[in-house]
Amino acid sequence: MAKKVAIEPGLDDLSQLLKNQGYKVVKPGSGENVMAVVINGLDNNTMNMQGISTKAPVIDAAGYTPDQILSRIKELG
Template sequence: MAKKVAVEENLTGVRNLLKEQGYTVVDPGSEENVLAIVLTGLDNNTMNMQDITTKVPVIDAAGKTPEQVLSRIKELG
């Protein structure tokens, strides 16, 4: 299975690092199966998705370096 991660568009550093590490990066809200969703400010109503439930981990990238986010994603498999 391809390693896909949904990453908020403004997280350029995270998006670039994941691509360098061989991950496929898609936008949150896409209908693709992903390992995780990476967002900033989970208390914000990102893209009006507060009513959407997900079965994949959601990683809050606020205050984290791209490397820290990558490390968390690697822990997921």
């Protein structure tokens, strides 16, 4: 079974890289059990309110290459 990662829209290079590595890419809030959620860094929440609740680690993609983010995801298991 493929490992699932939730990726915010706009991170197309990362989504394609993950798919090529055998991961299933879903949208955040899809209700699927994912191993990580990757956000684009533009959604920093200044009022500290969350629209999506998850127990999965959240990775902020801002300032990182897709390969660096892939490495972080691989470390999760």
